[in-house]
Amino acid sequence: MTKVTMIVNGKSVSAETEGRTLLVQYLREGLGLTGTHVGCDTSQCGACVVHVNGEAVKSCTMFAAEAEGAEVTTIEGMANPDGSLSVIQQAFQDHHGLQCGFCTPGMVMSAAALLKDNPRPTEAEVRAYLEGNICRCTGYHNIVKAIMAASGQDVAIAAE
Amino acid sequence: MPKDHGIGASSKRREDIRFLTGTGNYTDDINLRGQAHVVFVRSQVAHGRLNKVDTRDAEKMPGVIRVFTAKDFEGVGGIPCGWQITDRAGKPMLEPKHPVLAEG
Ligand code: FES
Ligand code: FES
Numbered sequence: 053m054t055k056v057t058m059i060v061n062g063k064s065v066s067a068e069t070e071g072r073t074l075l076v077q078y079l080r081e082g083l084g085l086t087g088t089h090v091g092c093d094t095s096q097c098g099a100c101v102v103h104v105n106g107e108a109v110k111s112c113t114m115f116a117a118e119a120e121g122a123e124v125t126t127i128e129g130m131a132n133p134d135g136s137l138s139v140i141q142q143a144f145q146d147h148h149g150l151q152c153g154f155c156t157p158g159m160v161m162s163a164a165a166l167l168k169d170n171p172r173p174t175e176a177e178v179r180a181y182l183e184g185n186i187c188r189c190t191g192y193h194n195i196v197k198a199i200m201a202a203s204g205q206d207v208a209i210a211a212e
Numbered sequence: 213m214p215k216d217h218g219i220g221a222s223s224k225r226r227e228d229i230r231f232l233t234g235t236g237n238y239t240d241d242i243n244l245r246g247q248a249h250v251v252f253v254r255s256q257v258a259h260g261r262l263n264k265v266d267t268r269d270a271e272k273m274p275g276v277i278r279v280f281t282a283k284d285f286e287g288v289g290g291i292p293c294g295w296q297i298t299d300r301a302g303k304p305m306l307e308p309k310h311p312v313l314a315e316g
Contacts, residue, residue, distance in 0.1 A: 086241035087234015127234035141232040145224060153231025160232065 058122050060085070061129030069116045075109075076100045078116035079126060087127040087157050091186070098185030101158040101165075102126045108165035110184070127157035130164065140164055140202040147207065149198035151189035158185050163199045172203050248277055255314070262316045282315040 056073075057066035060083060067082040079085045079102070091099035093112050100111045103125040130138050137145065140163050150156045159182070166173060166181045173181070178199050179192070187195060201207045215221040230236050255262075267279040291310040298304050309315075 080241075081243070084243075085234070086237070089238070090240065127232075131233050137229070137232060144232055145228040148225075150228060150231055153227070153236050154238065156231050157234050 054117065056116050056120050058119050058124055060124045061126060067116075071115070071117060073116045074112055075102070075104075075114045075116045075119050075124075076111035078119075079111060079124075082116075085126050085128050089154055089157055091154065091158075096184075096186065097155070098158040098162060098182075099155050101161040101185065103161060103165060106165075106168070108162050125161075127160060130160060140167070140199070143198040143202035144195070147194050147198040147201055149190065149195040155185060155187040155189075159187065159195055163202065166199070167203055172205060173199075175200060262314050264316055265314075280313060282311055282313045285312040288312060 053068045053070060055066050056069040056078065057064065059065070060079070065083055067078060069078060069082070073082075076088055076090055079088050080090070088102055088111060089099035090112060091097035095110050095113045098110060101108050102111045103109070104111075104114070104119055104122050106123070130141060132138055136142075140160055144150055144156065144160065149159070162182060162185050166178065170177060175196060178196050182192070182195065197207045265281050267281060270276060270279050291312065293305075293307050293310070296305055296307070
């Protein structure tokens with residue numbers, strides 16, 4: 053067991069951690085931040101995406117110890133400071149970009165990482181970027197619409 | 213024109229807020245003190261015959277509360293098939309056994 057310390061959603065946290073503990077376990081089981089989901093445990097579904105030092109990372113693919121000293125942002129840290137939904141979260145609600153909500157934290161985190169690097173992506177770029185995020189409910193169109201809208205672009209995309 | 217109020221207008225889902233902020237509280241998110249966990253042991257071969265299940269070692273493992281096998285479900289019956297259909301000649305579908313846990 054080693055002590056692993058990092059900054060999660062702006063707060064410094066530390067926990068005794070086994071070497072094999074995954075970042076997602078550290079967040080969910082250690083810190084009780086269960087907004088980050090485990091859909092597959094094998095780096096395929098993207099339900100566990102968080103930001104590590106500003107980059108989107110599948111937290112089931114990284115050991116907690118590798119995030120020592122890092123700045124981590126999870127879905128719990130995405131709302132505005134006053135608690136209202138951020139632009140991306142609001143766009144998901146407005147465009148029905150979620151149904152059961154299981155994939156949603158990962159979708160929002162991926163969308164945020166995309167828009168940070170590419171504030172006005174094309175629809176094709178949004179679809180390509182979401183390659184690593186699986187949604188079993190929505191059929192993706194409304195997720196793409198939500199991200200286009202969050203980037204301030206026309207949401208009238210082809211297929212309904 | 214999409215309507216924005218009254219009958220026919222789409223309404224905002226109230227559950228979205230918790231799903232979008234990471235407070236959905238799905239079954240996997242619930243972790244109560246003293247909560248038990250279950251592990252299903254599956255066949256390690258793709259096709260075979262189950263001769264016997266020896267649970268003695270498993271029962272001795274620290275923290276194991278109870279090991280269940282098909283014996284515990286004697287008389288419970290199988291998992292029923294939801295839709296029994298017939299073929300064109302009206303013959304009923306052949307339904308394999310669906311025991312709760314594998315029987316030898
Ligand atoms: S749980 Fe990490 S990618 Fe599916
Ligand atoms: S909203 Fe259900 S999996 Fe995406």
